[in-house]
Amino acid sequence: MLDFAIFAVTFVIILVGAVLYLYPSSRRASGVPGLNPTDEKDGNLQDIVNRGSLHEFLLGLHEEYGAVASFWFGRRPVVSLGSLQQLRQHINPNHSTDSFETMLKSLLGYRSGTGATESVMRKKVYENAIDNTLKHNFPLVLKLVDELVSKWSCVPAEQHTPLCAHLLGLALKTVTETTDAFIIEHKQIHIWSEIGKGYLDGSLEKSSSRKVQYEKALSEMEGLLTSVVTERRAQRRHTAFVDILLQSNMTEPQVMEDCMVFTLAGCVITANLCIWALRFLSASEEVQDKLYQEIQEVLGSEPITLEKVPQLRYCQQVLHETVRTAMLTPVAARLQEVEGKVDQHVIPKETLVIYALGVFMQDPDTWSSPYRFNPDRFEEESARKTFSLLGFSGSRTCPELRFAYTIASVLLCSVIRRLRLGTIEGQAMEVRSELVSTPKDETWLTVSSRK
Template identity: 75%
Template sequence: MLDFAIFAVTFVVILVGAVLYLYPSSRRASGVPGLFPTDEKDGNLQDIVDRGSFHEFLVGLHEEFGPVASFWFGRQPVVSLGSVDQLRQHINPNHTTDSFETMLKSLLGYQAGAGGGANESVMRKKLYESAINNALKNNFPVVLKVAEELVGKWSSVPEDQHIPLCAHLLGLALKTVTQLALGDRFKDDAEVISFRKNHEAIWSEIGKGYMDGSLQKSSSRKRHYESALSEMEAMLLAVAKDRKAQRKQTAFVDALLQSGLTERQIMEDCMVFTLAGCVITANLCIWALHFLSTSEEVQDKLCQEVEDLFGSDPVSLERIPQLKYCQQVLNETVRTAKLTPVAARLQEVEGKVSQHVIPKETLVIYALGVVLQDADTWSSPYRFDPDRFQEESARKSFCLLGFSGSQTCPELRFAYTVATVLLATLVRQLKLRPLKGQAPEVRSELVSTPKDETWITVSSRTS
């Protein structure tokens, strides 16, 4: 009888262990409060789809379970942090890579780090940032020219003509990013158009198709995405080969070619910068001009700052940091529009947030879109108010979230420079007004963009 009892207990223990392993719905992610998987294979994927976007899913998750919450990507547990205090506590030694880059490379199927340990990762990060800074310095006249051309075009339109911000500002971003990243080959509009076709095919699936699982369920969409990605990679490799033969030293890719990176690493870094750089730059400019159009007072204050600093002279790269109010306008644009609503890191060693232990190799989501409109952190969180960044507490919270200071992703710093040039050029010549009755809805994916085209009208500032 005793032998049978021992056998029965052992069998039950083994059976329970098997159930826990095979059916993740019987486990909670790391003991953190959160959702059980709704599907054995897909985890909480359907819950994300039902909420309409990953950001809205995270909003609901944190409303139900608090600032530290868990859910499931397939069979993998995920922990999400949804408050400034929790993000401040999240001690992760993986400071060698940017959280946005980590997520983007993962979605593209690229290796997030350099593959050679922490020191090599730090060196590669510095090289990447230095290459962007040098490209801006060497090609600043290109940025100024593209901005001046757009403002000149808008100055010639009738006052009652509606201007499509999304179309025009994506064009501005594509022209600046491709020329600064890949060189003067992209002065040719035909090259930019070809780049844009593949860029849109890739980004649309990264931004939504991967996040809601729909890409994997459509063979035709997956083939289209893989074809566009393959064409883009081949183009970037060809550009790198041509630039190496020309021995030029002005573009982003040139700095990478002078390093010890492999061809594959150079291609991947060019892919990340051109993909993210175009989208972040375009949408920062779109949202900034939309919010400016809703406030004549902000436009006038910005115009006065620009005139006080530059007079009638063009914007210069060296003096951009002196445009403090413009910085506040762009910070508030990023916050109000939730420009990058989500980032991620892999927990390389066991960590702890509040009383919750986060095991090694757990994916940790930064629910930035939730935090950016948290009423406990920001007064009147849904109101566009650049003056809030006069307060040191607001600046510190913003810096902690990675939107300013040394932890800012290089693509966002690049976008700030392009947007500052555009705003400073624009407000001295034109007044912006929104289209009556228009209230753009936000489509929160990896980078927030309007769901539909956003329109403004312009008039001469001297009229």
């Protein structure tokens, strides 16, 4: 499970690092209060390392300098926003950009398009492909989930169930089989572990051998995806993710790139959401029982359908609270496309602006008892609107997260209908401060029949 830990924990820092290194940036000081660079070349990089993670660094930064604060990554100024009011000011004028896709494609060296219009059109094709893939392959999702839950149902009461290993496997299967890539699982993890280790110790830039290893792993996966694209074009099918992309005007290299983004991003988001949702449920029989009651009322004895998923409101609240409490996305980032302003602070063009979502998710002024897992808080419309504003729900949700929510909803329905989850005595549940929260090494659960 060490590869999985590296794969999950370093995912967002890789993306943020990609923008910082690969995008042009204004060299002008922003005038926003914050830290001076402690090193002329590295800026405040050592300060981030000393705090243990970017999230912990941002907690301290905003505590000292307020909701709008700045620091330096290398020779480049970065502005961080750490409260809802300031996030709202910046998100609204920049709603057309997709920070997640921008960072991931920058890392991989891909471009969304040659112009703004082409980028928007390509993004729509990508989002529609994910949505249509779910519609065409929903029976496959049900089958994969049922296979896992049936396996858990046969586990003896005295045997413990490895949550991370099983749910990473489920995420990989649902993403790769609906893509029709059938990618060998370790290849994806190998790519991210190589990048992750390189960014954490700097060896990706400093070591030619490490860079060769990463480029080899990436090239192998791109070659595999390219062969899938070529084969599927000849077959003229219309059910998998790659098929739907091929029906557009995109070139085969562009189709390969979007398949790469979906398989990598879809796997990590789906795995982490499912892992933490079941982990939190295992610690609360009350939440399990409330979710079971909703499933009985909405579905009865019928299987879940794609149309029924939005009707499971409490299930959605459980997933919202999982994202919030576990800080599955503690940091996002946008490139300031034009000169902007937050409060009285001017943000120069091409400055990287970080959304310190982890700081905001722990803000007691916004969330009562912020460290407590409480799905009931999302019964309030204000909480749902806040989540929608940040892109965690509603029409602005990133397509990979919408995909993950659907898979997680199916999983929760199947598990709660048939099983009771329990924690193991002596195994603490730790929501750590890394950029992508994940149970350390492995988390074990107990499962027992509900009837």
